[in-house]
Amino acid sequence: MRIVFFGTPQFSVPALDACTRVGEVVGVVTRPDKPSGRGMQLKPPPVKQRAQELGIPVLQPKGVRKPEFLDQLRDWSPDVAVVIAYGRILPASVLELPMHGCINVHASLLPRWRGAAPIQWAIAHGDAETGVCLMHMDEGLDTGPVYTRKATPITSEDTGESLTERLSQLSATLLDQELQSCLDGTHKAQPQNHDLATLAPILTREHGHIRWNRLAESLPHLIRAMHPWPGTFTVWGNKRIKIFAGSAVGSPLGKETSQSDHPAPGTVLSVGPEGVTVQCADGKFLITDLQLEGKRRMGAQEAAPGLRSMIGNQLI
8 A cells, every 4th residue: 555644743643653554655745844943943844754764755845736746746656645634725636646535534523623623622612522533535624524433532631732642642543443444445434414513723822812701611621622732811901811720619600690790700709829719601710720921830829929919800
């Protein structure tokens, strides 16, 4: 089996290794090197680094529609292309070039969470489980038929970082066990139910901005989902406060209780060694681990003496 591998970040590296075990990886396609660090020196993507260690030819096209890129793909004569977190939409000219087309390894249980950040949005929405799929690619956004999938529970301790690592390894396991079956007809690709689709947009820094008119119980999910990037934060006056941990406390507001009877969402109700208590839409949220702008990260007990002036103020 001649495989061309498309991938870019560290998440894709175990899948590349798996492809070398189940077939011959004749070439790797990844994104161009990017400036990094204080000196802004060019840094290769993790997939490029691993491919070079394995002695596999690498292409880093600035555009995947260019004739010279397509010519190189044809020269590799791939049976299949395996795509995982490549970071660029592939046109029909690429999708149709390998004998068996392109198979995408997607980090969700499709059709739930199509798009760029399925891992983080699954945690943020409190999903009980997620997983990885092997999908036959078409020109839509993760809309192709699914060959097979493997699920894993989302625990109360999972963060964007920990779940990314687990799904990275699960992707490699699925390729080890099932890629050949996708090509020889053992697995028949099944169309997705498009009516059940949800979208997982690319993350921006603003997705980590806590809006206090949310339900208190939803905030721990958001905090864990956005770790380590973009992180979660709120604003006090003109200062940003990073929030690393917290929990919903007390009982949600009942239907018989008017919202007008309570402080506005974002109001700091108390500050003590247990944390900073903030009013939300339906109840209260206790911040237990935070970092004031220009300061180091602190637990609630250490931070409390310097935060008492927050009481009665509104976080935004």
